[in-house]
Amino acid sequence: MIQVLINGLLQGANYALLALGYTLVFGVMHLLTLAHGEVFMAAGLLALIIATPTTPLWLAAVIAIAVGAVLSILTDFVSFRPVGYARPIAAAVSTIGLAILILNATLQIRGSSTAVAVPFDIPRTDISIGGTLISMTQVVSLVVAIVVMVATHQFVQRTKWGMAMRAFAHDAETVALLGVPVRRLTVLTLGIAGSLAGLAAFLLAMRIGSVSPLTGLEVGLIGLAVMTIGGLGSLTGAMVAGVGLGVIQSFAAYYGFTGFQAAIPWLLLVLVLLVRPRGLIPTAQA
Amino acid sequence: MIDILTNDALVTLIAIHAIAAIGMNLVYLTGQLNLGQAAFLAIGAYTTAWVDVELGWALVPSLMAGAVAAAIVAFPVAVGANRVRGIYLIMGTLAVGELVRVAIGNIEAVGARQGYFGMEPVSRGGVYAALAVVLVLALLLVASSHGLRMRSIFDDEDAAAAAGVATRRVKIAAVMISAAVVAISGGLLAKWLLFIAPRDFGVGVSFEVALYTLIGGVHSLLGALVGATLITVLIEVLSKVPDLDYVPSALHFLSGWRLVVFGALVIVLMPALPEGLVSRRTGLALSAPFRTLRRRYQSTEEQTHRRAGADLLPPANTAAIALVGITHDFGGVRALNSVDFSVDHGEIVALIGANGAGKTTLIDVVGGRLSCQVGAITLLGSDVTHWRPEMRTRTGLARTFQNVRVFAHLTVEETVRLGWLAARPGGPSSSDVLQLVGLEAHRDVLPGRLTLSQRRHLEIARAVASNPVVVFLDEPSVGMNDDERAELATLVRAIRDLGVAVVVVDHNLDLALGVADRVVVLDFGEIIATGSADDVLHDPRVRRAYLGENEPEEAIGEVEA
Amino acid sequence: MQLTIRPILFLMAALALLAAACGDGDGTTTTAAAAPDTTAAETTAATEPPPETTTTAAPQDDKPPIVIGLITDVSGRFVSFGKDIEAATNLAVDKVNAEGGVNGSLIELRLVDTGGEPDQAVLAYRQLADEGVFAVSGPLSSGEGEVLFAQAPSVALPIVTGTANKEGITDLGEGWAFRNTATNTALYTEAMPQWADAYDVQTAVLVFDEEEPVTAAAAMFAIPGVAQAVGVEIVNADAPITFTRGQTDFSTTVQRIKDTAADGLIIMSAPAEAGLIAGELARQAETRPVLGHPAQGGNTFFEQGGDAINNWVLPSIFNPASDSALTQEYLTGMAEVDTEPPTVPEAANYYDNILMLADVLGGAGIDGNASADDARAAVQQGLLALCGFQGAAGEICFLENGDAEKTVYVNVVIGGQLQPLQ
Numbered sequence A: 001m002i003q004v005l006i007n008g009l010l011q012g013a014n015y016a017l018l019a020l021g022y023t024l025v026f027g028v029m030h031l032l033t034l035a036h037g038e039v040f041m042a043a044g045l046l047a048l049i050i051a052t053p054t055t056p057l058w059l060a061a062v063i064a065i066a067v068g069a070v071l072s073i074l075t076d077f078v079s080f081r082p083v084g085y086a087r088p089i090a091a092a093v094s095t096i097g098l099a100i101l102i103l104n105a106t107l108q109i110r111g112s113s114t115a116v117a118v119p120f121d122i123p124r125t126d127i128s129i130g131g132t133l134i135s136m137t138q139v140v141s142l143v144v145a146i147v148v149m150v151a152t153h154q155f156v157q158r159t160k161w162g163m164a165m166r167a168f169a170h171d172a173e174t175v176a177l178l179g180v181p182v183r184r185l186t187v188l189t190l191g192i193a194g195s196l197a198g199l200a201a202f203l204l205a206m207r208i209g210s211v212s213p214l215t216g217l218e219v220g221l222i223g224l225a226v227m228t229i230g231g232l233g234s235l236t237g238a239m240v241a242g243v244g245l246g247v248i249q250s251f252a253a254y255y256g257f258t259g260f261q262a263a264i265p266w267l268l269l270v271l272v273l274l275v276r277p278r279g280l281i282p283t284a285q286a
Numbered sequence B: 001m002i003d004i005l006t007n008d009a010l011v012t013l014i015a016i017h018a019i020a021a022i023g024m025n026l027v028y029l030t031g032q033l034n035l036g037q038a039a040f041l042a043i044g045a046y047t048t049a050w051v052d053v054e055l056g057w058a059l060v061p062s063l064m065a066g067a068v069a070a071a072i073v074a075f076p077v078a079v080g081a082n083r084v085r086g087i088y089l090i091m092g093t094l095a096v097g098e099l100v101r102v103a104i105g106n107i108e109a110v111g112a113r114q115g116y117f118g119m120e121p122v123s124r125g126g127v128y129a130a131l132a133v134v135l136v137l138a139l140l141l142v143a144s145s146h147g148l149r150m151r152s153i154f155d156d157e158d159a160a161a162a163a164g165v166a167t168r169r170v171k172i173a174a175v176m177i178s179a180a181v182v183a184i185s186g187g188l189l190a191k192w193l194l195f196i197a198p199r200d201f202g203v204g205v206s207f208e209v210a211l212y213t214l215i216g217g218v219h220s221l222l223g224a225l226v227g228a229t230l231i232t233v234l235i236e237v238l239s240k241v242p243d244l245d246y247v248p249s250a251l252h253f254l255s256g257w258r259l260v261v262f263g264a265l266v267i268v269l270m271p272a273l274p275e276g277l278v279s280r281r282t283g284l285a286l287s288a289p290f291r292t293l294r295r296r297y298q299s300t301e302e303q304t305h306r307r308a309g310a311d312l313l314p315p316a317n318t319a320a321i322a323l324v325g326i327t328h329d330f331g332g333v334r335a336l337n338s339v340d341f342s343v344d345h346g347e348i349v350a351l352i353g354a355n356g357a358g359k360t361t362l363i364d365v366v367g368g369r370l371s372c373q374v375g376a377i378t379l380l381g382s383d384v385t386h387w388r389p390e391m392r393t394r395t396g397l398a399r400t401f402q403n404v405r406v407f408a409h410l411t412v413e414e415t416v417r418l419g420w421l422a423a424r425p426g427g428p429s430s431s432d433v434l435q436l437v438g439l440e441a442h443r444d445v446l447p448g449r450l451t452l453s454q455r456r457h458l459e460i461a462r463a464v465a466s467n468p469v470v471v472f473l474d475e476p477s478v479g480m481n482d483d484e485r486a487e488l489a490t491l492v493r494a495i496r497d498l499g500v501a502v503v504v505v506d507h508n509l510d511l512a513l514g515v516a517d518r519v520v521v522l523d524f525g526e527i528i529a530t531g532s533a534d535d536v537l538h539d540p541r542v543r544r545a546y547l548g549e550n551e552p553e554e555a556i557g558e559v560e561a
Numbered sequence C: 001m002q003l004t005i006r007p008i009l010f011l012m013a014a015l016a017l018l019a020a021a022c023g024d025g026d027g028t029t030t031t032a033a034a035a036p037d038t039t040a041a042e043t044t045a046a047t048e049p050p051p052e053t054t055t056t057a058a059p060q061d062d063k064p065p066i067v068i069g070l071i072t073d074v075s076g077r078f079v080s081f082g083k084d085i086e087a088a089t090n091l092a093v094d095k096v097n098a099e100g101g102v103n104g105s106l107i108e109l110r111l112v113d114t115g116g117e118p119d120q121a122v123l124a125y126r127q128l129a130d131e132g133v134f135a136v137s138g139p140l141s142s143g144e145g146e147v148l149f150a151q152a153p154s155v156a157l158p159i160v161t162g163t164a165n166k167e168g169i170t171d172l173g174e175g176w177a178f179r180n181t182a183t184n185t186a187l188y189t190e191a192m193p194q195w196a197d198a199y200d201v202q203t204a205v206l207v208f209d210e211e212e213p214v215t216a217a218a219a220m221f222a223i224p225g226v227a228q229a230v231g232v233e234i235v236n237a238d239a240p241i242t243f244t245r246g247q248t249d250f251s252t253t254v255q256r257i258k259d260t261a262a263d264g265l266i267i268m269s270a271p272a273e274a275g276l277i278a279g280e281l282a283r284q285a286e287t288r289p290v291l292g293h294p295a296q297g298g299n300t301f302f303e304q305g306g307d308a309i310n311n312w313v314l315p316s317i318f319n320p321a322s323d324s325a326l327t328q329e330y331l332t333g334m335a336e337v338d339t340e341p342p343t344v345p346e347a348a349n350y351y352d353n354i355l356m357l358a359d360v361l362g363g364a365g366i367d368g369n370a371s372a373d374d375a376r377a378a379v380q381q382g383l384l385a386l387c388g389f390q391g392a393a394g395e396i397c398f399l400e401n402g403d404a405e406k407t408v409y410v411n412v413v414i415g416g417q418l419q420p421l422q
Helices: A003-031 A038-050 A058-083 A088-110 A136-158 A160-170 A174-178 A182-208 A215-230 A233-254 A262-276 B003-008 B008-028 B037-055 B059-081 B086-104 B124-143 B144-154 B159-163 B167-191 B205-217 B221-239 B250-257 B258-272 B282-307 B359-367 B389-395 B411-421 B431-438 B452-465 B483-499 B511-514 B532-536 B542-544 C001-022 C025-046 C053-059 C079-098 C118-131 C142-155 C167-172 C182-198 C213-230 C251-258 C269-281 C299-310 C323-337 C347-361 C372-385
Strands: A126-129 A131-133 B323-330 B334-345 B348-352 B374-379 B397-398 B470-474 B499-505 B518-523 B528-532 C067-072 C107-113 C135-137 C159-161 C176-179 C201-207 C241-242 C262-270 C312-316 C387-391 C393-400 C411-412 C415-421
Touching: A003 A038, A003 A131, A003 A136, A003 A160, A003 A182, A003 A215, A003 A233, A003 C251, A038 A058, A038 A088, A038 A182, A038 A215, A038 B086, A038 B528, A058 A088, A058 A182, A058 C393, A088 A215, A088 B086, A088 B205, A088 B258, A126 B205, A131 A136, A131 B124, A131 B258, A131 B397, A136 A160, A136 A182, A136 A233, A160 A182, A174 C079, A182 B008, A182 C269, A215 A233, A215 B086, A215 B205, A233 A262, A233 C251, A262 B059, A262 B086, B008 B037, B008 B124, B008 B167, B008 B205, B008 B221, B008 C118, B037 B059, B037 B086, B037 B167, B037 B205, B059 B086, B059 B167, B086 B205, B086 C262, B124 B144, B124 B167, B124 B221, B124 B282, B144 B159, B144 B411, B159 B167, B159 B389, B167 C118, B167 C411, B205 B221, B205 B258, B221 B258, B221 B282, B221 B389, B250 B483, B282 B411, B282 B431, B282 C299, B323 B359, B334 B359, B334 B374, B334 B528, B348 B359, B348 B483, B348 B511, B359 B397, B359 B499, B389 B397, B397 B452, B411 B452, B431 B452, B452 B470, B483 B499, B483 B511, B483 C323, B499 B511, B511 B532, B518 B532, B518 B542, B528 B532, B528 B542, C025 C241, C067 C079, C067 C118, C067 C323, C067 C347, C079 C107, C079 C299, C079 C323, C079 C347, C107 C118, C135 C347, C135 C372, C142 C159, C142 C167, C142 C213, C159 C347, C167 C176, C182 C213, C182 C262, C182 C312, C182 C411, C201 C213, C201 C251, C201 C323, C213 C262, C241 C251, C251 C269, C269 C299, C299 C411, C323 C347, C347 C387, C372 C393
Parallel strands: B348 B499, B348 B518, B397 B470, B470 B499, C067 C107, C067 C135, C135 C159, C159 C176, C201 C241, C201 C262
Antiparallel strands: A126 A131, B323 B334, B323 B374, B518 B528, C312 C411, C387 C393, C411 C415
């Protein structure tokens, strides 16, 4: 039972990290990046391809985070800037194109849809709490995810750049007039979003031992659903919704919600939108 | 190349995709990006297949059964979709797509996840005939008055409501019509695939259908056809690259990379052709031959309508509009405090006040964009306090917006016609209105090519075309030079001379005071003076509050809602 | 009111007009039924070389080729099967052509990649029909198989799969669809008792992918009956443990497996998910014996599963240890062209498909000059009558419904290689 809860929390933390990325981008730039799931996939996959059996854990994590950041920033240059920040639909469509491109280029370059296994040994130390075996990797993953989420939240709330982000979200034109370097701000936003995706991919790889090229579409869509359930632009909402969804899915899977498992995120989404049209924790701007 | 394009199987598939694209177009035309069309494709496919297999229905009735089933399911979706906008709408429809797929996967009567089969195949002719019929009907719909209303929502939902469009109903109807059309495509797909399973209707299919319209262009049905054809053919041609003799072998790798090429194409097309391959202007040029025809029909219609209301006179002894005790709070900040005033027929009232005085809030409450918290609004003797904006417009209350809100993809003539569609009988025809505002030479032009002043005039024309009892002009002279302002003043008087009550809200005192029969001064949500221009200008409270003789900084920096 | 009613009226008018425009329903259906014949006839006329002149005048070695289609997945989720299938097919085509072709005509292969998409598969099949190919080998998955086999009666182009195991799909073909492999029931009737004996299994947990047609069919239609017949109790028959294709997190799924008491696990999955489940089973120290499905035996499974798939038992229709000369010739050939071993066992069926088609066409006296209609009819009749044909994967005998009787072998994964179960 505790194991099921922990599985749920871990999966939920993964969703939340991903949804935080969507939320940051949407909260600051009012744009939707549908390529985020593929950024997540590519970051995890590349990190595992680059890594060797002797690569230390932290280095692999850094690679995943860096690849995620670079690809995410690429979204800005390839999709958002050419289309223009003022055209949300066209920008979102352009990111669909980017998602199709990343996924299929990955499949072609790899020559198969085979998942890449983690090349190094994942440390397996188990601790026993009241008869339940819990792996340290899981505990560390969970702690890292929570720390990073809280740190991101604090960054946006407390630092100068975070304030610039929030101001930009509120009134882009005025912020530009005030001399805030808008280009750097968008790059920073997408960079953070991509790093979170990279970290999420790395943690997933630690947990399940591999990353599949096909994982982006599924996980990416769930991340989107989580962001919407939480409330567009709401960092807290994304975290709550992500963890909540992970736990619900985990228990549903355990108790054999056969036939309807794939529907859970979407059922939640529709229910939440019907009761609260602007998500669990609505923000003023969305 | 030619071989590939004339291949029967491919052309059939293109036709099936084109029907889905038309369906997508009809809903996106109302600004609703439905990313759950796979749901309606699936409902159409399964219903058509089921009535065919179990009840032995023929092609046409079974397709219609699919269309009706989809329209029925679409109704609650459409009502729900009306509660949300933008990304929430996209995500909500995406969710519906997935839920329908999962639901079908659990219905044993249609094979659940194992799939369903046994339907009669459809002939090529049947598919082409269906496409032709759907296309003709869709063209008629888009060209109709209802189509004009749909298109106005794409550009600006608030402005459409102000123009008298029942946005809610039009949007719900669009979702349902679209679902029915997409379902016909699904029905044909079922009778082409001959075996369907829930997995054929995933998110990817929804994306693909949306891309047909977004790449082809939403502002013309030709765009839907072009988009569906281009995408279907592109994927097919690229996969056949190694079989084409004239393609150098160095390019054969494109076959495997076809989806990569497709993704890159989307990325390149979006910034290059923001409106899709077939833009509104291309569509406009294509429809030119039909315009004279339509104009003749419309003018007859408008004349009949006018005669029907020729003897309609405003009821005696009733003010055009009367406001009583209007109070409005924004989260604790009182924007309007017990505002009372009324306007008579054929009277010009200038409503002035500093920034933040509550002028726009007042117009929004009167127009119905903001709901009225306290107080009552009486229009021509009827209590309209809680009516929807479009009902107020159709009863004779017209407004313009502070930051000109014209419809980017409607021509000048269409914009005025949109206003006329909500008109009470007896008013001017749309060509009369065009003449009145001096835009008859630009009737086939899109607002993007008009000057700011002309766009203001267009917005006013839209308001006047609805044959209003009273019209509220929100800051009509902003950004105008002196000549343009003089022209505007003449126009305002001409409107008054039609018997319309005009309320001008303006910063520019020259204009407001110059045309006004009566001036009302608003300060911090309260009326502080009312009377002739001379009277209020000499009122010490007005001079202090509005002209800022004391405390001049107070109003600066406040933003009106 | 006017506004609410108008669109609905419009919709109704639209539907009425649609009805009117398409004429009466019966007429349309008749046309539909008649259409495929017309298509076939037209295409034949178009693709057939000018008859008299060429046939009589042309020397033997100038004969037009016999074109055979191969519909498979060279991209998408089953790509690791598709590549081996393509290689095996090419090997067989080369073999037939090296031996002089069929009645003097060489075999030319037209490969079409479906990417695993049913509509692309239908497009491919119909286009191959229009192009005048004599027969089609494929498709790979049961998901594509059911769609293509449903097309077969109206397209009238013989199609032979070597991999799709799902029960009943050949019936859709009404005599035009053939399966040169075993059904799920046949596979497990052989495999389950051997597995149960080898690992002393009396009770088992059933776990399957509810979206993947072939594995879902195996789990829902084949396993329960076979288990009952051979005396293995499925402990969770009322509460199957399922997952969906594309799922990446199996921690809870495996948790549930662990919490279910039984002697063995029966896991029906596609390759990618099977590999992930294997990894998660190992992580959670779950070591009970596993019975799997051939659909998961692609390279993906071996790469992803690593050491975790040791001792998994998979039924197969291919015996690499056979001392048949043809089997050894096939294996030698594949070893030269297959860059990523191990080779998918079922690829041998596609090797046999070509040899079998060549044999049938040869026996019917068909060469590249034959009309597509004649050739297709000959293939259909020939395959239905085919019995005792020796292929690389053993003897092939087709039944009336298009299914074949095949010998089933039971293999176990040891050290990343499939070996016969002792």
